[in-house]
Every structure is written in structure tokens, then in C-alpha cells.
Amino acid sequence: MGATDHTTARRDVMVIFGITGDLARVKTFHSLYRLEERGLLDCPIVGVAFEDWTKDQLAQRARESITAQEGDLDEAVFARLMDRMSYAHGDFGKPETYDGVKQAMGGAEHPLFYLEVPPNLFATVVKGVAGAGLATNARFVIEKPFGHDLASAKALAAELHSVVDESQLLRVDHYLGKVGLEEIPFLRFANTLLAPVWNRDYIDHVEISMTEAFGVDDRGHFYDPVGALRDVVVNHLMQVVVAVAMEAPDYGDRSSLGRRRTELLREIVPVDPARYVRGQYRGYRDVDGVAADSTTETFAALELRIDNPRWEGVPFFIRTGKKLRATETEVRVVFREAPSLGFGLRGEAPPTNELVVRLGPTFGVRVALAAQRVDAATPELAELDVGFAATPGESPTPYEVLFEAALAGGGMRFASQDTIDAEWAVIQRLLDAPPPVQPYEPGTWGPSAADALIDGRGGWPEPWLDG
Numbered sequence: 001m002g003a004t005d006h007t008t009a010r011r012d013v014m015v016i017f018g019i020t021g022d023l024a025r026v027k028t029f030h031s032l033y034r035l036e037e038r039g040l041l042d043c044p045i046v047g048v049a050f051e052d053w054t055k056d057q058l059a060q061r062a063r064e065s066i067t068a069q070e071g072d073l074d075e076a077v078f079a080r081l082m083d084r085m086s087y088a089h090g091d092f093g094k095p096e097t098y099d100g101v102k103q104a105m106g107g108a109e110h111p112l113f114y115l116e117v118p119p120n121l122f123a124t125v126v127k128g129v130a131g132a133g134l135a136t137n138a139r140f141v142i143e144k145p146f147g148h149d150l151a152s153a154k155a156l157a158a159e160l161h162s163v164v165d166e167s168q169l170l171r172v173d174h175y176l177g178k179v180g181l182e183e184i185p186f187l188r189f190a191n192t193l194l195a196p197v198w199n200r201d202y203i204d205h206v207e208i209s210m211t212e213a214f215g216v217d218d219r220g221h222f223y224d225p226v227g228a229l230r231d232v233v234v235n236h237l238m239q240v241v242v243a244v245a246m247e248a249p250d251y252g253d254r255s256s257l258g259r260r261r262t263e264l265l266r267e268i269v270p271v272d273p274a275r276y277v278r279g280q281y282r283g284y285r286d287v288d289g290v291a292a293d294s295t296t297e298t299f300a301a302l303e304l305r306i307d308n309p310r311w312e313g314v315p316f317f318i319r320t321g322k323k324l325r326a327t328e329t330e331v332r333v334v335f336r337e338a339p340s341l342g343f344g345l346r347g348e349a350p351p352t353n354e355l356v357v358r359l360g361p362t363f364g365v366r367v368a369l370a371a372q373r374v375d376a377a378t379p380e381l382a383e384l385d386v387g388f389a390a391t392p393g394e395s396p397t398p399y400e401v402l403f404e405a406a407l408a409g410g411g412m413r414f415a416s417q418d419t420i421d422a423e424w425a426v427i428q429r430l431l432d433a434p435p436p437v438q439p440y441e442p443g444t445w446g447p448s449a450a451d452a453l454i455d456g457r458g459g460w461p462e463p464w465l466d467g
């Protein structure tokens with residue numbers, strides 16, 4: 001219902017429900033400020049929340065949030081941002097709240113509603129917006145979690161679809177806004193050096209590693225019912241797998257890209273619980289909000305298989321965890337061994353080629369080639385590195401990228417319900433029959449059982465770290 005050609009038009013107002021909340025404090029104000037700084041905002045912004053705040057209180061919160069992230073703040077940029085912001089308050093369950101929102105929106109015709117609210121309020125807000133006659137040309141940005149398993153994800157979607165059309169929904173997976181992720185398909189398909197070898201004939205296995213040195217800290221209440229698999233594997237890391245493995249879209253529109261993403265996700269074989277390792281760092285149970293006998297995983301490692309002609313027989317190893325040795329996200333594509341050389345180079349087999357795409361904390365690409373120096377005893381790996389961003393914060397943050405995309409009217413940076421369903425289907429067996437959780441020491445690379453998972457392929461590599 002409600003979708004028209006106007007759905008993809010440039011947005012002429014951004015309405016943020018939950019502007020007084022934690023996500024806004026940590027991410028939203030800062031991203032909007034950076035967009036303002038780069039001259040990329042051109043519409044009014046309306047913040048909405050339950051609290052009866054004045055505009056000054058909103059400005060104070062915005063200032064604190066931005067300086068906490070950015071250090072110094074440019075007063076002229078901040079003033080421009082505040083000029084475009086207004087505030088409306090009220091209970092999300094009451095129709096008069098949406099009358100206030102309508103008034104604050106002026107005569108805007110193509111609104112973007114951003115729901116920074118718990119998922120159990122999504123439908124309430126969308127229905128409130130629709131009840132005030134504001135949903136027709138609108139788009140709604142919603143934040144994970146989209147359910148806690150396949151059945152609940154479908155139920156949430158059905159509820160939303162009873163009020164708005166799927167084309168109006170923009171589901172955030174902030175990895176789709178990460179500089180580096182979209183570059184992976186480009187790198188694969190735009191380089192004649194890579195495109196022909198990107199398959200089972202040349203690639204031995206793929207490793208995707210998202211390690212974090214920090215713990216759950218003040219997020220115990222959120223994290224304990226969720227765990228690593230639901231927090232980052234079913235969404236962010238699955239999108240990394242898609243970028244590495246999907247076929248090229250036929251056209252540059254949202255539906256072609258979405259189709260390719262969903263196709264690939266449907267070709268991933270539901271993961272066998274025997275190929276899944278769960279870990280929990282020592283000290284996790286002392287975190288505020290975590291149950292004293294919690295068996296939630298703060299570490300997950302698993303092996304994926306993709307059932308299609310390109311990837312048959314190529315394992316994708318994934319690992320993620322908190323309180324590990326370093327903070328680093330990377331994809332490592334490990335190529336097959338070269339055949340033994342017939343021309344008498346000092347005996348040893350050449351080391352295998354690798355292509356590493358670093359996604360965090362900064363973005364870069366490394367190609368490792370086997371090289372033999374005349375004066376060296378054995379062949380070595382020569383590493384060719386391109387660092388696209390030298391320091392964290394230099395590139396646009398994922399939320400800047402996502403806001404910009406949503407305001408422009410496009411939808412390619414967002415996940416569709418089909419992809420969400422397919423992601424849950426991949427891990428549903430792991431949710432149904434989770435293996436026992438294994439303790440690990442903070443500052444390590446996780447439980448030793450995770451090493452066994454990848455033993456036959458040379459073990460987990462030392463990630464590409466700075467320095």
C-alpha cells in the first residue's frame with residue numbers, strides 16, 4: 001500500500017523518532033554534523049521524542065554528542081545544523097503526536113522517517129504516521145534487530161507490510177554504508193587481473209575476521225539476550241560474504257542488486273552446528289546487565305559453504321569476538337598453491353597468493369605475491385599495500401553514507417526483507433542447537449576450539465594490523 005513513483009524522490013524533510021536516545025547521542029548528531037560540514041544537507045530535520053524538551057535542550061544534547069566524537073566543533077557548521085532542526089514531542093501511541101509532527105514538517109511531500117526506536121514500536125510509529133496521512137510518499141528507515149530468528153523476522157515484516165509497501169522500507173545494516181564493502185564487488189569485477197580467477201579453480205578458501213579488543217562494557221542489557229551471532233554475524237558479516245561471493249548485478253538499480261544479494265544468501269548452505277564454535281570471555285558475566293550464569297557467546301567462529309558453481313568446495317571461515325587481541329575487520333582471500341616449479345628455483349614451494357581487504361579501523365587492500373630474490377634462500381611473500389584511508393575518521397562514517405543515500409532517494413545501501421529472511425535461514429540451525437560456550441581469556445584470539453575449525457587450511461592468520 002501507499003508506494004508511488006514518489007517513493008524514490010529526493011527527500012524534503014527528515015523526521016527522527018527517538019532523537020533523545022542513545023543511538024542519536026552516539027551516532028546521529030555526529031553524522032548529521034559531518035554531512036552539514038560537507039554541504040550535503042538541504043532539508044529541514046525534525047527530532048521527535050517523548051521528553052518535553054526545548055530547542056535549547058536539543059541543541060545542548062547535540063553539542064555534547066558531537067564534541068564527544070569530534071573534539072572541537074565548528075560553530076558556523078553547528079549553527080547551520082541547528083537552524084534546520086526543530087523538535088516535536090509526544091507519546092508515539094497517540095495520534096496528536098503525529099499532528100505535531102505534521103505541523104513541524106511544514107508542507108514537505110517526500111518525508112524520510114527515521115525510526116530510532118525499539119523494534120516493538122516500529123509498527124506503532126508507522127501506523128501513527130499513516131494515520132496522520134503522512135505515509136503516502138514517505139520512506140521509513142529502521143534499525144536492527146529485525147527479529148531474533150527467522151519466524152520473528154517474518155512476523156515483524158508482515159506487521160509492517162500491513163501498513164506500508166516494502167519499497168518504502170529502508171533497513172539499516174551499517175556495514176552497507178562502510179567504506180570498503182561496496183568497493184569489494186568493484187575490485188572483483190572491474191579488474192581483469194582478478195575477475196577470471198575469482199572462483200573455485202583458483203581460490204582455496206576465504207577468511208572473514210571481525211575482531212574487537214573492547215568488551216560489552218555498558219551494553220550488557222542489550223547484548224546478553226542477543227550474543228555475537230545475532231549481533232554481527234547474521235547481518236554485518238553476512239553482507240561481507242555477499243560482497244565477496246555474489247554475482248554481478250545486471251543493472252545499477254536497487255532491485256538488480258537486491259536480487260543478486262538474495263540469490264547468494266539463498267545459496268549459502270544452512271550452517272551445521274558441528275562447524276560452529278561459541279566462546280565467552282572471562283569476566284563477561286560480571287558486566288552489568290549480564291546474567292550471572294549467562295551462556296551467551298561473545299565470540300563466534302563458523303564455516304560457511306556456498307552451493308553454486310563458482311564456490312563449490314570453497315570454505316568461508318568467519319570469526320568475530322569481543323575482548324580479543326586487536327580491533328580489526330578484514331576479508332582474506334587465499335588462493336590455491338601454485339604447481340611445483342620446473343625451473344629449478346631453490347626447491348621450496350612458493351607461498352600462496354592472498355588478497356586482503358581491510359574494512360576497519362581503516363580501509364585498505366593488500367596483495368601478497370610470491371617473490372624470489374636472487375640473494376635469498378627461499379621464496380617470500382611480497383606484500384603490496386594500498387591504504388585508502390590513513391586514519392580512522394578520515395572517510396565518511398557508515399551513517400553519513402546511509403543518511404546521504406536515504407535522503408537522495410536511493411535504496412541500494414539498505415537491506416530488503418528477502419535478504420533478512422535469507423540471512424536468518426543460514427543460521428537458524430545454530431540458534432536451534434547451539435554448541436556449548438567455551439571460555440577464553442581476554443586479549444587472546446578466542447577459544448582454541450576455533451583453531452580446530454580451520455586447521456586443515458593453515459589456521460587463522462595474524463590479521464593485517466597497523467604498525
Ligand code: BG6
Nearest residue numbers: 174210212231232236329360398
Ligand atoms: C554493531 C554491534 O552493530 O556493530 C556492535 O552491535 C559492534 O556490537 C559494531 O561492535 C561493530 O561495528 P564496526 O563498524 O565498528 O565494525
